[in-house]
Amino acid sequence: xxxxxxxxxxxxxxxxxxxxxxxxxxxxxxxxxxxxxxxxxxxxxxxxxxxxxxxxxxxxxxxxxxxxxxxxxxxxxxxxxxxxxxxxxxxxxxxxxxxxxxxxxxxxxxxxxx
Amino acid sequence: xxxxxxxxxxxxxxxxxxxxxxxxxxxxxxxxxxxxxxxxxxxxxxxxxxxxxxxxxxxxxxxxxxxxxxxxxxxxxxxxxxxxxxxxxxxxxxxxxxxxxxxxxxxxxxxxxxx
Numbered sequence: 194x195x196x197x198x199x200x201x202x203x204x205x206x207x208x209x210x211x212x213x214x215x216x217x218x219x220x221x222x223x224x225x226x227x228x229x230x231x232x233x234x235x236x237x238x239x240x241x242x243x244x245x246x247x248x249x250x251x252x253x254x255x256x257x258x259x260x261x262x263x264x265x266x267x268x269x270x271x272x273x274x275x276x277x278x279x280x281x282x283x284x285x286x287x288x289x290x291x292x293x294x295x296x297x298x299x300x301x302x303x304x305x306x307x
Numbered sequence: 308x309x310x311x312x313x314x315x316x317x318x319x320x321x322x323x324x325x326x327x328x329x330x331x332x333x334x335x336x337x338x339x340x341x342x343x344x345x346x347x348x349x350x351x352x353x354x355x356x357x358x359x360x361x362x363x364x365x366x367x368x369x370x371x372x373x374x375x376x377x378x379x380x381x382x383x384x385x386x387x388x389x390x391x392x393x394x395x396x397x398x399x400x401x402x403x404x405x406x407x408x409x410x411x412x413x414x415x416x417x418x419x420x421x422x
């Protein structure tokens with residue numbers, strides 16, 4: 194079964210500094226990887242995905258993520274964080290050769306300090 | 308509508324009551340998913356439909372949980388004889404394809420509180 198680990202509960206970063214949110218995954222086949230963001234009392238919003246191709250993928254709001262097969266990681270990054278980036282971030286993985294079930298990590302709270 | 312719509316937004320039920328949660332997916336979306344999100348946790352898979360067919364219900368926690376999508380559009384998640392441990396946010400999501408590469412579009416969820 195597929196699974197995701199997001200090792201940090203909360204990430205604090207000063208506004209304007211680089212932001213990194215870590216994610217590692219486990220899947221038996223080829224991974225389909227996704228990042229979502231959740232604001233209070235809202236559903237999850239899609240940020241970006243990796244299916245195949247270039248290891249560096251770019252998404253919404255200036256976010257990007259790098260797929261690293263050898264380290265089974267898919268860390269989310271943003272070069273310069275904004276206060277409005279403060280939210281809950283979820284990494285998710287699907288087994289590309291298997292079922293359509295998307296497995297989520299427990300989430301990381303990002304706090305951007307003005 | 309432009310997005311996935313869920314109703315009600317909030318539901319309070321007394322232990323033992325039955326509840327029904329509704330999901331209106333994005334028009335034309337083939338796939339529909341239900342997830343359960345406990346406080347401080349990531350969403351946990353419940354069930355998946357492709358059109359009207361329920362292809363995976365392995366995440367439903369007990370036989371008190373039942374989901375349907377009879378015409379391949381609107382879906383209802385029903386919980387019978389609610390228990391306190393059922394308190395959570397129930398999220399519905401849809402996607403345009405059944406291949407698994409398309410992102411999920413989530414509704415705002417229904418927050419269920421069982422007292």
